[in-house]
Amino acid sequence: MSPCQRWFSESARWLVLNGRSEEALKRLQHVAKINGKPEMAEKITLEVLESHMQKEVQSSKKMYTALDLMKTPTMRKISMCLMFVWFSTSFAYYGLAMDLQKFGVNIYLMQVIFGAVDFPAKLIALLMLSFLGRRLTQGLCLLVSASVIFANIFVPKDMQFTRTALAVIGKGFTSSSFTCVYLFTGELYPTVIRQTGMGFVSTMSRIGSMAAPAVLILDEIMPALPSIIYGGSAVIAGLIAFLLPETLNIPLPETIEDVECTFHSYREKKKQSLQEQTQNESLTLQDFKQDGGKYEENKSHLHPLSENPVQIKE
Incomplete structure (x- = not known):
């Protein structure tokens, strides 16, 4: 041994x-x-x-291929959403990391700062995943990263410190998005096809990293255009992330049938809870109206000048 x-x-x-x-x-x-x-x-x-x-x-006993990622409705929805989330996360991440020279700071120092920000970013992501859930964390990281990228467009070029700080924050949130999407993807795909799914969406990530440098060429047309494209992609991906089902405190699916049943029942329970909440609110409103009617009926038996709810004897 x-x-x-x-x-x-x-x-x-x-x-x-x-x-x-x-x-x-x-x-x-x-x-x-x-x-x-x-x-x-x-x-x-x-x-x-x-x-x-x-x-x-x-x-x-059954052989699974990448085609099984698209055959059933829930698996197809998950795969399509994850494709764009992975692509946009890598697209924005490498777009920020490869455009260091525009900040007017030593590129080697910026590379060190960009690398160091990953440590606190990943710790923050782990805390958010535990308390906020996977879906909310994924969407927030992408949307905050996009807002920082957009904000940097309007910062004057002579304010290098502010521009650098915003870029570092944006890089940190894209790094947090990477941490989240790795965990999220593993929990969404079932065991029988998990590695195939991870390889499929990782391919989209590699395509995003290859496309990111090519967008930088567009600054010759308009200086802010690359940032608009990076930020717009992150916004769309952040909104798409909210379409994914939540996996916090939900057992890992073993088969494709588990995915369909688990997340379908999750949606049904959510709808049922909303219906029950609506019914409870309507019942409460009816009780309030009934109590109000009784109060008005009892109030009619009181003396008009009396504020004390005690009947006036003749």
Whole structure:
């Protein structure tokens, strides 16, 4: 046994799919004991493991291709949205990073600053992902990045410090967008086609990075045109990000059917909660009207000059 095998266990899912269920059971029981939950190790049996993995075993017999990313409605919506989000994130990121000379600062110093801003940007992104959710974080990062790019258009060229500070902030938010979209994509795509999906959208990211330098040529036509294109792309992508389903505190999908069922039921629950909220508000309004009518009816029995709700005896 190599040192790596002592610390890293083989995936239990992979073992079950390859007909090594007993080995997978031992691995899971060992992990449960390491996590301080020996009672869970006793509950996990071979029958329980195979019953929970039955759907995955059936799905593993089917071969999936990139075409499966577009076959079903929810998968098609997710893939189309992620294509543009990945493209625009990379497009704006490299557009800012490759146009350092226009800020009038030493390009080597700017490169260091642009690299250093990634550390706090990624920490902020992780906090936002935990508290605000994936969809809101993705959309906000792209929209704030776009607003900073647009703001830099109107800053005079002699205010180099302000222009540089805005560029660094924009670069930070595009970096946060990259952090978010990597995590978001992995949670949206199911296990059976996750790597195919990641490769597909990453290709769009590479296309965005290749297109970014070509846009810089347009400054000969109009100096602000590259910034308008970078910012406009980020705005569109930020709005498209809000069309994606939220994945915070939702189990990872294993199959394409899980994606369709999970996010469809999520939308149905959201609609149901909105309907219940509307019904509760209407009931509250009806109760208020009824109470108001009773109050007016009781008030009619009071003496007209009396403010105390006690009837005046004749």
